[in-house]
Amino acid sequence: MxxxxxxxxGGAPPVGGAAPAYVPRGRRPSxxxxxxxxxxxxxxxxxxxxxxxxxxxxxxxxxxxxTFFRYYSSKRDVVWGEFDAxxxxxxxxxxxxPRDEPMMDVLRRAVVATNRFGAGELDELRIRMGLISSVPxxxxxxxxxxxxxxxxxxxxxxxxxxxxxxxxxxQTVARAALGTAMAAFACWANHDTxxxxxxxxxxxxxxxxxxxxDRLRISASQDRSRTSGT
Amino acid sequence: MxxxxxxxxGGAPPVGGAAPAYVPRGRRPSxxxxxxxxxxxxxxxxxxxxxxxxxxxxxxxxxxxxTFFRYYSSKRDVVWGEFDAxxxxxxxxxxxxPRDEPMMDVLRRAVVATNRFGAGELDELRIRMGLISSVPxxxxxxxxxxxxxxxxxxxxxxxxxxxxxxxxxxQTVARAALGTAMAAFACWANHDTxxxxxxxxxxxxxxxxxxxxDRLRISASQDRSRTSGT
DNA sequence: TGACTTTATAGCACTCGATGCCAAAATGGA
DNA sequence: TCCATTTTGGCATCGAGTGCTATAAAGTCA
Numbered sequence: 001m002x003x004x005x006x007x008x009x010g011g012a013p014p015v016g017g018a019a020p021a022y023v024p025r026g027r028r029p030s031x032x033x034x035x036x037x038x039x040x041x042x043x044x045x046x047x048x049x050x051x052x053x054x055x056x057x058x059x060x061x062x063x064x065x066x067t068f069f070r071y072y073s074s075k076r077d078v079v080w081g082e083f084d085a086x087x088x089x090x091x092x093x094x095x096x097x098p099r100d101e102p103m104m105d106v107l108r109r110a111v112v113a114t115n116r117f118g119a120g121e122l123d124e125l126r127i128r129m130g131l132i133s134s135v136p137x138x139x140x141x142x143x144x145x146x147x148x149x150x151x152x153x154x155x156x157x158x159x160x161x162x163x164x165x166x167x168x169x170x171q172t173v174a175r176a177a178l179g180t181a182m183a184a185f186a187c188w189a190n191h192d193t194x195x196x197x198x199x200x201x202x203x204x205x206x207x208x209x210x211x212x213x214d215r216l217r218i219s220a221s222q223d224r225s226r227t228s229g230t
Numbered sequence: 231m232x233x234x235x236x237x238x239x240g241g242a243p244p245v246g247g248a249a250p251a252y253v254p255r256g257r258r259p260s261x262x263x264x265x266x267x268x269x270x271x272x273x274x275x276x277x278x279x280x281x282x283x284x285x286x287x288x289x290x291x292x293x294x295x296x297t298f299f300r301y302y303s304s305k306r307d308v309v310w311g312e313f314d315a316x317x318x319x320x321x322x323x324x325x326x327x328p329r330d331e332p333m334m335d336v337l338r339r340a341v342v343a344t345n346r347f348g349a350g351e352l353d354e355l356r357i358r359m360g361l362i363s364s365v366p367x368x369x370x371x372x373x374x375x376x377x378x379x380x381x382x383x384x385x386x387x388x389x390x391x392x393x394x395x396x397x398x399x400x401q402t403v404a405r406a407a408l409g410t411a412m413a414a415f416a417c418w419a420n421h422d423t424x425x426x427x428x429x430x431x432x433x434x435x436x437x438x439x440x441x442x443x444d445r446l447r448i449s450a451s452q453d454r455s456r457t458s459g460t
Numbered sequence: 461t462g463a464c465t466t467t468a469t470a471g472c473a474c475t476c477g478a479t480g481c482c483a484a485a486a487t488g489g490a
Numbered sequence: 491t492c493c494a495t496t497t498t499g500g501c502a503t504c505g506a507g508t509g510c511t512a513t514a515a516a517g518t519c520a
Binding site for chain 2: 102103104136139140141142143144147157160161162163166167168169171172173174175176177178179180182183184186187190191199202203206207208209210211213216217219220221223224
Binding site: 024025026027028029030063064065066067070 | 468
């Protein structure tokens with residue numbers, strides 16, 4: 001069985017050296033966030049997000065409804081997985097960039113870098129993103145989750161151009177960048193493209209060019225040739 | 231009393247000419263959307279959005295809880311008022327622009343035009359936008375409402391550059407434009423600026439310039455001088 | 461082995477938003 | 491007065507989410 005403490009499967013607690021290794025005490029958790037997420041995503045795919053009840057998820061996992069809410073604070077949050085960790089990565093990417101690299105280049109590279117996933121993760125990610133960008137309840141919730149994302153970007157922009165991160169400039173860049181990333185994700189999740197980072201990269205280049213019309217036409221015609229041709 | 235049929239206060243039904251004037255039949259509505267909205271916004275301001283219950287709103291208006299949901303399909307929707315009408319205006323503005331005017335200029339002018347309000351409306355609008363951009367439940371719901379807005383813009387962009395409106399280009403422009411508009415609104419609603427259209431105009435100019443760093447610095451320094459100076 | 465502490469869980473009661481259903485009230489017309 | 495029409499109100503129901511409490515499972519220490 002899975003779902004035991006990180007220490008192992010009922011073995012002796014780690015006693016070694018001076019390292020303050022965490023010794024688990026008390027009753028062991030009967031499941032994990034990952035286990036719940038897998039079950040829930042299966043049900044979401046099979047029955048739809050709205051038709052799946054928390055009771056149903058809990059029953060499928062073998063826990064009580066009340067326990068579910070101790071692992072995830074809402075049904076919506078299940079779809080988001082470990083999003084918080086990605087915010088940290090984004091901030092690191094943005095703050096770690098050389099000061100002389102153009103701001104929008106840093107932004108593009110950072111978003112691309114934080115969205116590089118292994119082939120194994122892409123399938124599940126596509127399911128998650130497909131849900132987030134199509135189920136109304138999740139579309140709604142996304143605005144809340146992405147608020148933190150915007151704050152990270154706005155802080156970065158404010159650090160580059162001066163002034164408070166609440167100013168019009170940083171806020172506009174942050175929200176426009178968010179929209180750009182969301183568009184790339186939605187296109188990737190709902191269409192037949194395989195290249196997520198490519199979509200993100202392209203979208204941010206369009207943004208950085210101020211959505212130059214000629215540039216957009218070229219991008220659109222490449223889309224067409226890639227979809228129909230070859 | 232207000233809240234009667236458009237025809238008047240119990241007067242004779244309009245019988246004139248061949249015009250298919252709507253003759254009201256059946257029981258008269260006991261209130262209006264506007265009346266409910268006013269009461270609700272008062273309560274939202276006084277007690278906060280979450281602390282205000284639908285029962286409370288209904289009681290304040292003098293209707294039943296069930297009737298409330300016949301006027302607004304959710305508590306959140308009250309804050310949005312007659313948003314649908316604005317979508318029509320936006321589409322008209324975009325589609326009515328001359329073909330040789332640059333795309334991003336059309337977009338900027340259209341958004342500015344649809345957000346020109348009289349002095350009398352601005353106070354209530356500020357309350358609405360303040361709620362929408364700060365209360366989590368409303369931030370969430372905004373994503374759903376703004377989806378339609380994005381579709382209008384994406385259709386316009388697709389018409390300009392060719393290709394489907396679901397393509398990466400139109401979707402990216404639409405969502406980035408939405409973010410830009412949202413940032414301008416939030417800055418106006420939460421800060422001390424009076425000039426809503428000015429904020430929107432400036433934000434879209436920044437976007438159209440591809441968020442040029444020098445341009446952003448100038449904008450930020452103007453912010454500072456306007457806030458502190460004079 | 462038997463307390464004792466710690467941690468996770470289950471179950472219950474409750475609030476609130478939202479929906480479906482049906483009876484009752486109000487209105488104009490025949 | 492009876493009828494068709496429309497709005498309203500009340501009720502029952504569902505589902506998400508929360509607070510509270512008792513209990514189960516684990517390690518520790520004597």
